[in-house]
Amino acid sequence: MTDSSEGPTPPEGLPSNVVDALTDCSPGALRKAIVHAQELLHYHGEAELPVTAEGNEDIIRVTEHEGYTEVVKEFRCADGCDDCPHGPYLYHVTEEPQPDGSRKVHWSFVGAVKGSE
Template structure:
């Protein structure tokens, strides 16, 4: 290869420039770290819990997310609380968790 490879447009310039300054051993370490980070970010989170005022009905790890079914209060003074159960898909997002509301649980 006589010319350096063209970086994908999706890679920010500051990352590209930083990688180009590294030696081969460091690039191998970066590759290993990136693979481990990808695996961590795509594995279903185990640490999913309901808030203290919610009722966890079901928690099941799936491919890429954790399915959570819970009952939640409406925040009003009603006699029907908690409401639900409602289904959520929980995945990793940076340092936190991303809760995607799916809808009421079908019976």
């Protein structure tokens, strides 16, 4: 676990018991919490965030903007890579309408994140 003083600031209005429970979670448990939260949003009829982490990546930060979602993530490659994880990298994620009426998630690579950007 990392020092809590280095961690992100929870969003305003999030109950302190939820903040405490999430702060104590391992990365694996946090991923499961994200999946469950997305399922709950879907259950309540809310739009799901078009962002999910693959097995070889960690999402560092997600920031919603009007028209797109800003995502910073790192990747891990094959075992034995001394440079892992790679990144962090910045992406803009949008949902694009398709001719058949469906919507497709589109990831646009912006670039490497330097320092505390």
